[in-house]
Amino acid sequence: MIRPVNPKTADARFDYFTTPGAGGVMGLFRWVFFDVGNVLLDEDPLTYLSFRRHAEAVQRFRPEVGFHDLLAERGAHAAAGSRWPLYEAVSAHLNERECAVVWDQTAREVRSRFAELSPLIPGAAEVVERLSSRFQLGLIANQGPECRTRLSALGLLDRFHVVAFSEEQGVWKPDPRLFLHALKLAGARPAECLMVGDRLDNDHMPASSVGMATCWIRWPVRAAKGWEPDDAEARAYRDSLEQTAFRCDAVSATLQPTLVCDEIRQLADVI
Numbered sequence: 001m002i003r004p005v006n007p008k009t010a011d012a013r014f015d016y017f018t019t020p021g022a023g024g025v026m027g028l029f030r031w032v033f034f035d036v037g038n039v040l041l042d043e044d045p046l047t048y049l050s051f052r053r054h055a056e057a058v059q060r061f062r063p064e065v066g067f068h069d070l071l072a073e074r075g076a077h078a079a080a081g082s083r084w085p086l087y088e089a090v091s092a093h094l095n096e097r098e099c100a101v102v103w104d105q106t107a108r109e110v111r112s113r114f115a116e117l118s119p120l121i122p123g124a125a126e127v128v129e130r131l132s133s134r135f136q137l138g139l140i141a142n143q144g145p146e147c148r149t150r151l152s153a154l155g156l157l158d159r160f161h162v163v164a165f166s167e168e169q170g171v172w173k174p175d176p177r178l179f180l181h182a183l184k185l186a187g188a189r190p191a192e193c194l195m196v197g198d199r200l201d202n203d204h205m206p207a208s209s210v211g212m213a214t215c216w217i218r219w220p221v222r223a224a225k226g227w228e229p230d231d232a233e234a235r236a237y238r239d240s241l242e243q244t245a246f247r248c249d250a251v252s253a254t255l256q257p258t259l260v261c262d263e264i265r266q267l268a269d270v271i
Contacts, residue, residue: 011234029213031188032131032271033162033179033199036141039217040124040263041150045179046117048237050106053085057102058093065093067233071240078244083201114146120227123265128159129218130268138162140182140195142173142202162186174206183210186226204257215271216257217264225262 037043040111054071068122070089077085091099110117130136141147144167151157160265164182166172171181181188192213196216197203204214219225261267 021140022239023106029192029194030117030136031138031162031186032241033138033140033182033193033212034128034160035195035199035203036139036143036147036151037118038121038198038219039122040052041062041118041256042121042227043118044222044225044227044238044241045119045229045239046110046114047076048229049113049117050110051237052098052233053106053109054086054090054102058090061098062093065155071237075240075243086098099241111144111146115150115153118150119149121264122224123263125154125156125242126158127264127268131271132159136161136186136188138164138182138186139163140173140179140203140207141165144168144184173202176206177209179206179210179212182211194271200255200257204224214256215259215261215267217261217267220262242257 008129014216034040037046044130051071051074052067052215055067058070059067070093072090073089074085077088082088086097086207089184090102090192096103126138139162139166143165145166148163157163162182162185163183164178165176169178169181171178179195183193186193191213194213194215195203196215197207198219204216208216220242222238227238229238259270261270
């Protein structure tokens with residue numbers, strides 16, 4: 001599915017998006033900004049490792065709480081709109097110190113294995129290549145130095161004229177200040193810019209609040225990002241993430257992203 005915003009309910013500033021891909025009106029935009037996780041790099045292997053390490057920690061203290069029990073609890077918190085569903089699930093079984101220990105240990109492992117756990121999404125490099133000939137490109141993401149290294153190794157980093165990473169600025173999405181910082185680096189007005197992200201809360205809402213147009217990459221089929229694990233528990237985790245998309249799709253009717261694509265590879269055909 002590729003869906004432009006409903007022209008009957010759209011903000012008048014963005015009405016030209018009701019004819020995506022038509023050519024002329026897209027010339028009004030000079031900049032396209034991307035999130036990284038689940039837009040360019042598949043984050044599911046990384047978040048699965050994090051979930052598994054937390055599940056193992058819970059089972060050490062609460063052996064009766066199995067992997068699938070914790071996965072169901074995480075899914076319930078996600079469906080209720082929690083921004084931190086894993087923490088909400090784990091903190092019901094571990095005290096604050098125990099949560100902090102497993103979080104720190106997992107964070108160190110994730111950083112050391114970032115490249116291995118962050119495969120390039122199929123079609124993402126081609127989208128960047130195609131759009132780089134028509135727009136100035138930038139990154140706005142909750143990422144750190146490992147991400148710079150990974151994107152550079154993939155030959156993608158040089159395609160982006162502006163990089164606004166949270167760890168480098170000390171400001172994390174959904175704080176609008178990270179978006180304003182990127183706009184300042186770009187020397188661009190918000191109305192000249194499109195933000196492409198997979199999260200309504202972290203990407204669409206703050207970008208919209210500063211006046212940017214937005215494109216939601218929603219991934220209703222998680223396997224389309226390329227991760228096909230052999231492990232049954234990993235597949236159960238991926239399927240749980242996919243189920244959360246149905247809740248988000250209902251929310252999108254209220255939040256009104258400017259564009260909605262099912263996969264990143266569709267983006268270059270609609271702008």
